[in-house]
Amino acid sequence: MTPVEGIRRPAWAEISLSALRHNVLALRSVLGPTQICGVVKANGYGHGAVLAASTLVDSGVAGLAVAIVDEGVELRDAGITAPILLLAETPADTVGDALDNTLTLTIGSLDGARAAAAAARERGGRHPVHVKLDTGMHRMGADLATAIKILDILSDCPTLVIEGFYSHFPVADSLATADQEFSLNQIAAFDAFVTAAAARGVVAPVLHLANSAAALSLPTSRRSMARIGLSLYGHLPEPSYVTALEEQGLSLRPALSLHAQVTAVRQLPAGERASYGRRRALPGPSTVATVPFGYADGYPRRLFDAGAEVLINGRRHPLAGAVTMDQLVIDCGDASIQVGDEVVLLGRQGDEEITAEMWAHWADTITWEILCGIGARVPRVAVG
Amino acid sequence: MSSTVGIGIDLVDVDRFAKVLRRRPRLTERLFTAGERHDCNGAPQRMAARFAAKEAVWKALSVGLGGVNFHDVAVERAASGAPELVLSARALTRAAELGITNWHLSLTHTPVSAGAIVIAEGE
Numbered sequence: 001m002t003p004v005e006g007i008r009r010p011a012w013a014e015i016s017l018s019a020l021r022h023n024v025l026a027l028r029s030v031l032g033p034t035q036i037c038g039v040v041k042a043n044g045y046g047h048g049a050v051l052a053a054s055t056l057v058d059s060g061v062a063g064l065a066v067a068i069v070d071e072g073v074e075l076r077d078a079g080i081t082a083p084i085l086l087l088a089e090t091p092a093d094t095v096g097d098a099l100d101n102t103l104t105l106t107i108g109s110l111d112g113a114r115a116a117a118a119a120a121r122e123r124g125g126r127h128p129v130h131v132k133l134d135t136g137m138h139r140m141g142a143d144l145a146t147a148i149k150i151l152d153i154l155s156d157c158p159t160l161v162i163e164g165f166y167s168h169f170p171v172a173d174s175l176a177t178a179d180q181e182f183s184l185n186q187i188a189a190f191d192a193f194v195t196a197a198a199a200r201g202v203v204a205p206v207l208h209l210a211n212s213a214a215a216l217s218l219p220t221s222r223r224s225m226a227r228i229g230l231s232l233y234g235h236l237p238e239p240s241y242v243t244a245l246e247e248q249g250l251s252l253r254p255a256l257s258l259h260a261q262v263t264a265v266r267q268l269p270a271g272e273r274a275s276y277g278r279r280r281a282l283p284g285p286s287t288v289a290t291v292p293f294g295y296a297d298g299y300p301r302r303l304f305d306a307g308a309e310v311l312i313n314g315r316r317h318p319l320a321g322a323v324t325m326d327q328l329v330i331d332c333g334d335a336s337i338q339v340g341d342e343v344v345l346l347g348r349q350g351d352e353e354i355t356a357e358m359w360a361h362w363a364d365t366i367t368w369e370i371l372c373g374i375g376a377r378v379p380r381v382a383v384g
Numbered sequence: 385m386s387s388t389v390g391i392g393i394d395l396v397d398v399d400r401f402a403k404v405l406r407r408r409p410r411l412t413e414r415l416f417t418a419g420e421r422h423d424c425n426g427a428p429q430r431m432a433a434r435f436a437a438k439e440a441v442w443k444a445l446s447v448g449l450g451g452v453n454f455h456d457v458a459v460e461r462a463a464s465g466a467p468e469l470v471l472s473a474r475a476l477t478r479a480a481e482l483g484i485t486n487w488h489l490s491l492t493h494t495p496v497s498a499g500a501i502v503i504a505e506g507e
Contacts, residue, residue: 176453177474216451217451219448238451241450242408244448244450246404358407
């Protein structure tokens with residue numbers, strides 16, 4: 001009954017590989033000589049880490065980034081050989097695992113530098129590392145004085161190669177003047193560090209500051225590389241960036257859509273109340289459809305109160321009642337609905353479309369959280 | 385004696401613009417001030433014309449669009465009902481740098497397209 005082999009519940013995410021490829025090309029044309037580090041942490045922003053990583057690498061990103069060692073190991077186990085940067089400093093007891101899997105360490109503390117040097121000496125060979133400077137995010141990374149001391153420790157270790165310097169922006173997606181000045185000051189602080197390092201004879205070939213937001217809005221943040229996550233998946237960190245892209249004849253395409261099939265249909269009279277809490281009375285006699293996708297799959301509970309809709313047979317229909325863990329109930333009004341009809345929860349159907357930005361708006365959150373929140377049990381299916 | 389310091393023109397496809405707004409629920413608030421949203425009352429042609437005006441002004445100011453705050457350029461209605469430009473923050477600073485003291489704005493739209501032309505004058 002399901003359109004996808006091997007899926008035992010008719011609910012799945014489709015990942016458009018052509019959209020991912022399109023986005024890489026569009027962003028490369030914006031970024032020019034700045035290479036892309038494709039960020040595939042959190043299961044490739046919910047798209048499936050291996051699926052996303054392999055497609056991005058084939059499309060021309062220079063490398064990949066993940067948050068934790070386990071994410072890097074998953075990609076290595078899948079045969080991905082591109083450089084993979086660990087975006088957070090790795091706990092000392094897993095530094096060895098990182099090196100054994102040729103994952104590039106981030107160094108942002110003296111202890112981290114010492115642990116990396118010890119593990120690299122033990123193993124021999126040549127291990128690239130990136131030094132992270134804290135220029136204002138205040139989450140990870142070293143201040144300037146500490147970063148210089150880190151360089152001394154790393155330089156003393158013949159089996160480590162200082163490949164990159166980087167930093168991160170907390171407000172690059174803001175349009176407020178004060179925030180934009182904050183980001184520009186971060187760039188200046190980063191440049192001061194690069195200069196100080198060069199004065200001590202340390203020149204890292206790879207410099208990266210920009211995330212998606214900075215890459216699109218702060219051209220001076222673009223160095224040899226930019227770390228791009230959200231935009232590669234077809235979403236913008238700030239909606240008004242769409243205007244700047246359109247001006248250049250560019251647009252991004254969302255790569256992920258969510259699909260399901262109706263699993264039950266019932267005719268109910270006006271006034272009946274479906275689902276937990278009996279929260280909403282049907283305004284009229286209605287066909288109520290059950291869809292096998294719930295908050296455990298990443299459908300935010302808040303979407304019911306916010307008036308969210310789903311698409312069935314090319315029409316928008318509201319939720320009839322509260323979102324449950326595994327299922328939704330949909331008020332289809334007078335529409336003719338059959339068991340097996342295809343439901344689009346996120347994506348296009350006919351002329352209608354529900355976007356992740358709409359979900360984020362309804363749920364009062366950000367697009368990142370929506371995408372990362374898509375449940376582990378939702379199969380990710382690659383489409384052309 | 386005033387002289388022309390800059391001009392800007394922009395054309396917007398109304399349907400395409402409306403679709404872009406629908407896909408991104410927060411975009412309307414990002415692009416338009418509360419006053420503009422009130423004046424437009426949800427009409428796509430009016431929003432498209434105002435957006436064209438903003439883009440035309442940024443062009444006249446020679447500012448790239450990435451990361452600009454679209455609220456810095458607002459289209460308000462004069463007592464006569466004619467639309468006029470009100471600049472603030474970064475747009476105002478940039479206009480002052482260029483010596484701009486006065487703006488002229490003309491908007492037009494059909495159901496299909498909306499356009500705006502702006503002329504910036506200095507002393």
